[in-house]
Amino acid sequence: MDIFRVLTRGASVKKNQSNSGKSVDYSLETNKKKSTKHEEVQLTRELDFFRNKRIITKVEKEKIGKEDEFTTGTNEDEEGQEKEETVEDEPIKPIITNAEEATALRKSYKGNISGEDIPFPIGSFEDLITRFNLDKRLLSNLIDNHFTEPTPIQCESLPITLYDRDLLACAPTGSGKTLSFLIPLVQQVINQKEKEGLKGLIISPTKELANQIYMECIKLTNRIFLGKKKPLQIGLLSRSLSAKFKNRVINDKKYDIIITTPLRLIDLLNAEALDLNNLRHLIFDEADKLFDKTFVEQSDSILSLISAKNLKLRKSMYSATIPSHIEDIAKSLMLDPVRVIIGHKESANSDIEQKLVYCGNEEGKLIAIRQLVQEGEFKPPVVIFLESIVRAKALYHELMYDRMNVDVIHAERTATQRDKIIERFKSGDLWCLICTDVLARGIDFKGVNLVINYDIPRNAQAYVHRIGRTGRGGRSGKAITFYTKQDAVGVKPIINVMKQSGCEVAEWMEKISKISKNEKQALKKGKLHKERKQISTVPKIDKLKRKRKKEMIEATKRRKMAENEATIESD
Numbered sequence: 001m002d003i004f005r006v007l008t009r010g011a012s013v014k015k016n017q018s019n020s021g022k023s024v025d026y027s028l029e030t031n032k033k034k035s036t037k038h039e040e041v042q043l044t045r046e047l048d049f050f051r052n053k054r055i056i057t058k059v060e061k062e063k064i065g066k067e068d069e070f071t072t073g074t075n076e077d078e079e080g081q082e083k084e085e086t087v088e089d090e091p092i093k094p095i096i097t098n099a100e101e102a103t104a105l106r107k108s109y110k111g112n113i114s115g116e117d118i119p120f121p122i123g124s125f126e127d128l129i130t131r132f133n134l135d136k137r138l139l140s141n142l143i144d145n146h147f148t149e150p151t152p153i154q155c156e157s158l159p160i161t162l163y164d165r166d167l168l169a170c171a172p173t174g175s176g177k178t179l180s181f182l183i184p185l186v187q188q189v190i191n192q193k194e195k196e197g198l199k200g201l202i203i204s205p206t207k208e209l210a211n212q213i214y215m216e217c218i219k220l221t222n223r224i225f226l227g228k229k230k231p232l233q234i235g236l237l238s239r240s241l242s243a244k245f246k247n248r249v250i251n252d253k254k255y256d257i258i259i260t261t262p263l264r265l266i267d268l269l270n271a272e273a274l275d276l277n278n279l280r281h282l283i284f285d286e287a288d289k290l291f292d293k294t295f296v297e298q299s300d301s302i303l304s305l306i307s308a309k310n311l312k313l314r315k316s317m318y319s320a321t322i323p324s325h326i327e328d329i330a331k332s333l334m335l336d337p338v339r340v341i342i343g344h345k346e347s348a349n350s351d352i353e354q355k356l357v358y359c360g361n362e363e364g365k366l367i368a369i370r371q372l373v374q375e376g377e378f379k380p381p382v383v384i385f386l387e388s389i390v391r392a393k394a395l396y397h398e399l400m401y402d403r404m405n406v407d408v409i410h411a412e413r414t415a416t417q418r419d420k421i422i423e424r425f426k427s428g429d430l431w432c433l434i435c436t437d438v439l440a441r442g443i444d445f446k447g448v449n450l451v452i453n454y455d456i457p458r459n460a461q462a463y464v465h466r467i468g469r470t471g472r473g474g475r476s477g478k479a480i481t482f483y484t485k486q487d488a489v490g491v492k493p494i495i496n497v498m499k500q501s502g503c504e505v506a507e508w509m510e511k512i513s514k515i516s517k518n519e520k521q522a523l524k525k526g527k528l529h530k531e532r533k534q535i536s537t538v539p540k541i542d543k544l545k546r547k548r549k550k551e552m553i554e555a556t557k558r559r560k561m562a563e564n565e566a567t568i569e570s571d
């Protein structure tokens with residue numbers, strides 16, 4: 001229910017009164033009293049957006065102390081009679097006012113927070129109203145999207161950011177990091193005295209993730225205005241938007257927040273096509289990726305191009321995995337940052353059941369997939385990860401041959417193709433999505449039941465992100481990782497992640513999980529990576545037969561077409 005409709009309903013009570021302020025319909029005194037009381041309860045409940053207030057009825061008062069279960073409110077039956085509703089007692093959401101309460105809350109979600117002058121976390125979104133005067137429209141948008149309680153990372157990062165502090169945040173996959181940076185950013189943009197020009201930049205390693213953040217931001221900023229008239233404007237830096245900026249087709253001050261991948265932004269900054277004077281907030285999502293060897297040069301360029309403008313910037317970095325060397329880089333770029341770790345830095349989301357399956361060799365993997373299908377374990381939607389484009393394509397053809405409802409995404413597919421496939425997968429049209437690591441990070445496929453690592457991921461971080469495509473937003477999920485003889489060392493970091501996440505690990509796994517120094521080095525340098533055998537269970541002779549049959553069918557088609565054309569000409 002829209003907060004403003006509820007609030008206006010409170011005001012409409014007056015409308016039912018005469019000019020003298022008295023109720024018009026005196027004859028319905030008793031009914032009126034009852035309905036007013038009911039309306040009051042209804043109104044209080046509807047205004048209680050986060051269901052924190054317990055509306056205690058008369059019946060309930062009598063029951064308290066006598067029974068374990070008791071009612072938390074009233075419902076009306078068809079005749080409008082009050083009836084009792086027995087529900088589980090809702091947890092009381094805390095308002096954090098002192099250090100003891102903050103410590104207790106942090107203990108409950110295993111939060112490890114360090115830095116100078118750390119603000120108290122919030123215990124509920126209501127805290128944001130009292131402590132930070134959160135914009136009502138922003139709050140309403142949160143509620144409309146069913147975000148009623150903050151997740152642990154949100155409890156911590158919202159106040160830190162709203163106090164304008166730099167932040168390095170690490171929390172499990174699917175735990176709501178996107179809103180952790182979007183909510184305070186939107187509020188800060190609203191608060192900023194300069195109404196014109198770019199105020200916040202969000203950088204993401206992939207187009208798909210940038211697009212997803214953009215969509216989430218659009219939901220959150222619906223009907224929000226800066227000042228009286230100017231709607232808050234969000235831009236996704238696509239190729240066409242970038243061209244418009246460069247050709248001065250649109251005003252370089254048009255957008256308040258821009259979401260982008262690194263190269264697009266560098267291109268625009270080099271062309272001096274963006275007005276950065278009012279830029280105050282810089283956010284790196286999937287920060288460890290943005291500062292690893294693939295992206296570090298691009299991220300450095302962005303930082304030096306922006307710092308040349310001498311701006312006072314608040315910086316935030318988020319990821320589900322932040323290795324120590326990346327943490328050192330991050331800290332060197334920040335001013336007096338607060339470091340927030342929820343759970344363990346490198347551990348997987350605990351809502352994911354993790355399993356390792358030994359397949360012997362490459363043929364064994366295809367057999368294992370078919371077995372999962374036969375045994376009913378292959379419950380769509382399923383995401384399958386492979387290590388290369390060639391292998392992803394090959395598995396796609398194999399599964400197509402099995403008549404599976406499947407498609408494939410990798411870097412060689414066009415942006416439109418990728419968007420369409422993601423849309424079909426999200427809508428349930430497509431049951432199985434094969435991909436490379438291009439989709440391993442950040443993408444929020446809410447209902448994915450199963451992730452299969454057809455090829456073992458390169459390291460522990462890649463594993464955590466890949467399997468994190470399931471078990472999101474509090475749902476449970478399953479991840480199965482195939483390995484073969486050639487993965488004897490590569491499987492060790494995965495066993496360690498499983499142990500850290502509390503998964504049951506057999507004794508033999510414990511034994512093999514110890515990695516020697518040399519193996520560690522070799523893993524880091526990718527030296528243990530060997531070419532895999534091609535994907536296919538079909539023997540060569542059968543493939544040849546299939547090819548010949550296809551050629552024969554096509555030859556027959558061509559002959560028939562030629563015959564038809566000849567008949568038409570002779571007619």
Ligand SMILES: Nc1ncnc2c1ncn2[C@@H]1O[C@H](COP(=O)(O)OP(=O)(O)OP(=O)(O)O)[C@@H](O)[C@H]1O
Pocket residue numbers: 146147148149150151154171172173174175176177178179319320441442443444446468472473474
């Ligand atoms: N407070 C909340 N209440 C309910 N759902 C939420 C809340 N915050 C976020 N979510 C939902 O949880 C899901 C996962 O959130 P999000 O994509 O931000 O995860 P993440 O931590 O960024 O994951 P990853 O590390 O994989 O990028 C999303 O569907 C999001 O809408």
